[in-house]
Amino acid sequence: MRDKTTGSDAGAGDRLVRIGALVFFAGAVATLITVAPLFLGTTPFPACMYGLSMLMAVGFAVAGAGVLRVVAEGRRSVR
Numbered sequence: 001m002r003d004k005t006t007g008s009d010a011g012a013g014d015r016l017v018r019i020g021a022l023v024f025f026a027g028a029v030a031t032l033i034t035v036a037p038l039f040l041g042t043t044p045f046p047a048c049m050y051g052l053s054m055l056m057a058v059g060f061a062v063a064g065a066g067v068l069r070v071v072a073e074g075r076r077s078v079r
Contacts, residue, residue: 020063027055
């Protein structure tokens with residue numbers, strides 16, 4: 001029988017998903033801030049600022065790794 005888990009019992013995979021979501025949303029905000037001057041007609045940010053937009057991809061990858069880790073833990077617990 002499976003035990004009920006609480007927020008403090010979150011596994012490593014769950015933490016990866018949460019961290020990935022936070023990084024993804026930080027990247028989304030950075031993307032909106034970086035692209036806004038292009039639509040507003042002001043001077044664009046330097047090219048290095050567009051690198052912050054890559055946080056969306058990094059967050060997505062971290063969250064995906066967390067999901068895969070949760071799936072692997074679930075498979076191990078079934079065996």
